Amino acid sequence: MRSGTSGLVLAIETSCDETAVAVLRGTQLLASEVASQIALHVITGGVVPEVAARDHLRVLKPVIQRALGDAGIALAEVDAFAATRGPGLATSLMIGTSAAKGLAVGFRKPYLAINHLEGHLLSPFFGTAEGVRPAIGLIVSGGHTMLVQIEALGRYQLLGQTQDDAAGEAFDKVGKLLGLPYPGGPHVDRLAKEGNAAAFDFPRSMLDSGDFAFSFSGLKTAVRYLLPKLATLPLADVCASFQEAVVDVLVEKTVRAARATRQRVVALSGGVSCNSRLREKMRAACERAGLELLIAPPALCTDNAAMIGYVAALKFAQGASSPLDADIDPNLRLVPA
Ligand code: KG4
Ligand code: ZN
Numbered sequence: 001m002r003s004g005t006s007g008l009v010l011a012i013e014t015s016c017d018e019t020a021v022a023v024l025r026g027t028q029l030l031a032s033e034v035a036s037q038i039a040l041h042v043i044t045g046g047v048v049p050e051v052a053a054r055d056h057l058r059v060l061k062p063v064i065q066r067a068l069g070d071a072g073i074a075l076a077e078v079d080a081f082a083a084t085r086g087p088g089l090a091t092s093l094m095i096g097t098s099a100a101k102g103l104a105v106g107f108r109k110p111y112l113a114i115n116h117l118e119g120h121l122l123s124p125f126f127g128t129a130e131g132v133r134p135a136i137g138l139i140v141s142g143g144h145t146m147l148v149q150i151e152a153l154g155r156y157q158l159l160g161q162t163q164d165d166a167a168g169e170a171f172d173k174v175g176k177l178l179g180l181p182y183p184g185g186p187h188v189d190r191l192a193k194e195g196n197a198a199a200f201d202f203p204r205s206m207l208d209s210g211d212f213a214f215s216f217s218g219l220k221t222a223v224r225y226l227l228p229k230l231a232t233l234p235l236a237d238v239c240a241s242f243q244e245a246v247v248d249v250l251v252e253k254t255v256r257a258a259r260a261t262r263q264r265v266v267a268l269s270g271g272v273s274c275n276s277r278l279r280e281k282m283r284a285a286c287e288r289a290g291l292e293l294l295i296a297p298p299a300l301c302t303d304n305a306a307m308i309g310y311v312a313a314l315k316f317a318q319g320a321s322s323p324l325d326a327d328i329d330p331n332l333r334l335v336p337a
Pocket of ligand 1: 016142143144172183184185186189270271273274275276301303
C-alpha cells in the first residue's frame, strides 16, 4: 500500500526527553508507548542532551517492540514510518529519524518527517469526528508558546509567540527557584491547588500589548525577588499566584485571538495544557465567549508519538512522503519565516 486512509503508520518521537512510539491504522490509534527520562533528568535538574540521546538509543528498540505488541502487528505490516525531525535536541532527533529511515529503507516503505509543533497543534483534533478544522491553536509547552490560526492541515498563520521564556519553561524555572523537582510544572500545579491565587499580585506581562506576543521572564524575576523571604511565605500561595498570572495572560490572549480572527473553535495543546487551572479558566472563558474548546487528553498533551503519528497519517492519506535525505532541524519552525 503506498498511501490511503487506512494504512498502518509507525511513528517515533525523540525530540527531547521522552522516547515514544505509536502505531495507527489510518487515524485510529492502536498503540502509544512513552518511556520517560524524567528520573534521569531529576538528578541534573534539567535535560543534558548527551544523556538524553544515549537513553533514546538504549530504549528505542524495546519501546518499538512494545508498541507493535500492543497493536498486535508485525513490523513487516507497517505501511509507512514517521519520525519527528524538529524542533528539538539535535542528537535526540537523530536517534528517532535514523531509526525510522532505517526501517523505511529495510522494508521498502515511505518515510514521513514530521514537525513536532504540528503534532502538538493538531493533537486536540485527534479522535474527533470532524478531524482538523479551522480554529485558534494555542501551543504551550516546555519550548514554545504560540498562538496560531489553523486554516486546514498544513495551512497555519502564526499570530504571536513568546519573546523570551516559554510558558512551560517559566513553570520549570520557577519550580527550580522554589526548590521543586524537575520538571516544575506539574508540582506547581499540585501545590497551587492548596494556595491563594490572590496572595501575590504578579505581573500579567504584555496583556495589553495589543498583539498576540507573550513574555514570561519578568514574571520569573518577580518570583525571584521573593526568594529572600521564601522561608516565611506559604509556598502554595506563591505557586497559585504565579500560575494565575501565567494562565490569565494565556486565556485572555487566546480569546482575543479567536475574536480578532472570527474563529469559533479553540484548540489547546502542549505539556502545559495539562495544567488544571489553565483547563478550568480556558473552559470558562470559552463558554462565556461562545467558543468551542478542544483539549487533548493529558497523555496526548505532553510529548508522545500518537500526535506525530496523527499528522503522519493525515499526510500519508494525502499521498505525501519525505525524501530519505530529509535532515533533522533542531530549530524547525511551524510556519516558515
Ligand atoms: O509538550 P511537552 O511535553 O514538551 C515540550 O515539547 O516542551 O511540555 C513539557 C512542559 C514542561 O515545561 C512541564 O513542566 C509542563 O509541560 N507541564 C505542566 C504541567 N504538566 C506538564 N505545566 C504546568 N502544569 C502542569 N500540570
Ligand atoms: Zn513537545
